Every structure is written in C-alpha cells, then in structure tokens.
Amino acid sequence: MAKKRLCIMNSTPTISGRTPGPKWRSPIRPRGAVLTRATGGPSGRSGHRMVAWKRQLILFGGFHESTRDYIYYNDVYAFDLDTFTWSRLCPSGTGPTPRSGCQMSVTPQGSIVIYGGYSKQRVKKDVDRGTQHSDMFLLQPVDGREGKWGWTRINPAGAKPTPRSGFSVAVTPNHQTLLFGGVCDEEEEESLEGDFLNDLHFYDATRNRWFAGQLKGPKSEKRKRRRGRKAEPEGADKQERGGAGAQEPPEVVREVVAEDGTVVTIKQVLATPVPAGQPQSEEEDSPDEAGGPVVEPGPRSNAMLAVKHGRLYLYGGMFEAGDRQVTLGDLYCLDLHKMQEWTALVEADPGELGWRGDAPQVGAGAPRKRLCPICP
Numbered sequence: 001m002a003k004k005r006l007c008i009m010n011s012t013p014t015i016s017g018r019t020p021g022p023k024w025r026s027p028i029r030p031r032g033a034v035l036t037r038a039t040g041g042p043s044g045r046s047g048h049r050m051v052a053w054k055r056q057l058i059l060f061g062g063f064h065e066s067t068r069d070y071i072y073y074n075d076v077y078a079f080d081l082d083t084f085t086w087s088r089l090c091p092s093g094t095g096p097t098p099r100s101g102c103q104m105s106v107t108p109q110g111s112i113v114i115y116g117g118y119s120k121q122r123v124k125k126d127v128d129r130g131t132q133h134s135d136m137f138l139l140q141p142v143d144g145r146e147g148k149w150g151w152t153r154i155n156p157a158g159a160k161p162t163p164r165s166g167f168s169v170a171v172t173p174n175h176q177t178l179l180f181g182g183v184c185d186e187e188e189e190e191s192l193e194g195d196f197l198n199d200l201h202f203y204d205a206t207r208n209r210w211f212a213g214q215l216k217g218p219k220s221e222k223r224k225r226r227r228g229r230k231a232e233p234e235g236a237d238k239q240e241r242g243g244a245g246a247q248e249p250p251e252v253v254r255e256v257v258a259e260d261g262t263v264v265t266i267k268q269v270l271a272t273p274v275p276a277g278q279p280q281s282e283e284e285d286s287p288d289e290a291g292g293p294v295v296e297p298g299p300r301s302n303a304m305l306a307v308k309h310g311r312l313y314l315y316g317g318m319f320e321a322g323d324r325q326v327t328l329g330d331l332y333c334l335d336l337h338k339m340q341e342w343t344a345l346v347e348a349d350p351g352e353l354g355w356r357g358d359a360p361q362v363g364a365g366a367p368r369k370r371l372c373p374i375c376p
Helices: 219-230 234-241
Strands: 005-008 024-027 049-053 056-065 070-080 085-089 103-106 112-124 127-141 149-154 168-171 177-187 192-204 209-212 251-257 263-269 304-308 311-321 324-335 342-346 354-357
Touching: 049 103, 049 112, 056 112, 070 112, 103 168, 103 177, 112 177, 127 177, 168 304, 168 311, 177 304, 177 311, 192 311
Parallel strands: none
Antiparallel strands: 005 024, 049 056, 056 070, 070 085, 103 112, 112 127, 127 149, 168 177, 177 192, 192 209, 251 263, 304 311, 311 324, 324 342, 324 354
C-alpha cells in the first residue's frame, strides 16, 4: 500500500505576523511530523505556488518582505520526493516576470500552467505601485529530457478572466482549472480601493481556452417560468423585456452588526444563471423572477477551494467595507457536473464576522495599503 504524505514548506516572516519554521515532511499518520532539512532549496518566501509533478514538487515565484524592503521572485525549484533534495531549475525561453499569488496547475499533457499573479515595484521614495498580471505561460519538459525545462508564453482564446489578484484555484474532475473570485484594485499613490468578485472561470488546457462558469439554475424553477410565459400577453412580455433597466443585474444590500456594534453594509450583485448552450438574452431562467435571489457566495478574495466527488466546496475569504477588512466563515457547495446552483452549507453569521482595520482612525478616510493579495 502506497504511503500518503503531506508536504508543507515554511513561509517567511512578514509585517502581518508570519513566523519562519522548518521544512516538514509529514506522513498522514498518528506518529506526527518528520523534520527534513534540505540544502540548496529556495530562500524563505510567501505567496509562492507549488504543484506535484510525477515524483517531484515544482515551486515557482513568491515574495519576501521586510520592514524596509521587499523582493519578488520568478525562480523555479524542484523537490525530489524520493531523495528529499532540492534542485534549482533553469528553464530555457522567456518566462513570467517576478510575482506572487499566481495560478499554478498541471495539465493532462504533463505541462505546468502559470497564470496571473501580483507584484509591486517602487515608483518613487515611499511610493509603491502594484501590478495585477493577466499573462499565461507553459512550463514543460524539453524533448522529454530529464531535468530540462522550457518556458512558452501562450494566449488562450475564450472568455478570459478580468485582471485580478487574490483569486482561488482548484482542479475539476475533467482536469480543467477552476478560478473563483478575487479583487481588482484601483490604486492611487496613497490609497487602495478594491472591487471584489465572485465569478467562476474554467481553463481547458487541451483546447487552450477559457470558459465563463454560467449556472443553469434549478430545473423546477425553469419549468415554472416556461409555463408562466405561455399565459402572459405578448405586449406585457415585450414591455417587461424592453424596460430601460431590464439588462441591469439585480443587487442585494444588507446590513450586519458585528460583536462590537459596528454596522457593516454588504452590497452583492446577483448573477443571472444562463442555461448551457443558450444565449443570455432569454430571461426565462432568471432566478430573480422565478421566486427569489440566487444563493451564491458573495464577492471575496482569498477563499479556500476543494473538489471532492465532483463537488466544489468553498470556504471563507475576505472583502473590504470601507476601511474594514471583513473575514468570512461561510461554506458553499456546487455540483460541477450539473452546474445548476450553489448550496449554502454554513451561512455567514453576522455576529461572528471578523474584521481588521489598517487605518489608525477607522472611517476617517485615512489611506491604506495592501501588503499583498495573499496577506491582506
């Protein structure tokens, strides 16, 4: 019976309070962790990405930030799971620029995809400007030779995600890469404002194409809607679809009260499900008209995703409300085979919403800066 191991690499200390630690090889068994010290590996860092490739762990990028300076990486390392040794890879070709928080996944063909990420650079003294990358690269073995890798920049077709950082990634049962949410920052010299997202995108490496994740909606509601339309007068139907605001997505605004009495206003734009293979111009499947708002995760970044038996599970994340950073503890599930609707397994408890504020005077309009999309 094959042994199962969980490998955890240490991160670097940052202003947000992370502390360094050893490199661990942790067999999943009651005996606990086994300490493994390996030389020749990457420097301490955060925001890097790592995937399992055959009998190796491939690590890319990341950043290190101290109280006075920071540096972003675009180096590549391999950790051998048989010898427990590190080796630095030197791929040929032009690869991604230094970044952290990118998408990294293995394709069915055995290549490694790098998409997006975040980096920042100093434009003048005490002023940094962040970049949300939206380029994509392929890291693959060269001519089947062991230890020889090469970079290739690719330009997928289809409905590409908008530039963002802090998105979440998982791999679907059919080996597509799933991307959820994130935040698109509008950055000025001394302030930062984020537009948080809750959309789904799928990348098919076999076809080199992006697809927007559109939900079909519950079948029972669609049947009711179709039957109802047959009884409506033709004029009323045209008037309903021809209104000035007919194309605007519905919004839900609600207020929640934290433990200290702080009132946080959450505005959520509801997505309108579209049946697979049909244009969105038909409104027969609108859940808004069929009997209530859509149940779905609100806009957020840094959520955690996991896929089990064809179901996508999404937990937590954070969003910003003014100068507040609100931490979420809700849990949702989506059947990736049916793609009909989200199910709320654990709804957000307004009394347990956690928040952090960077500004010394919350609500006073003081400027704020995000350290990175991974460590808000």
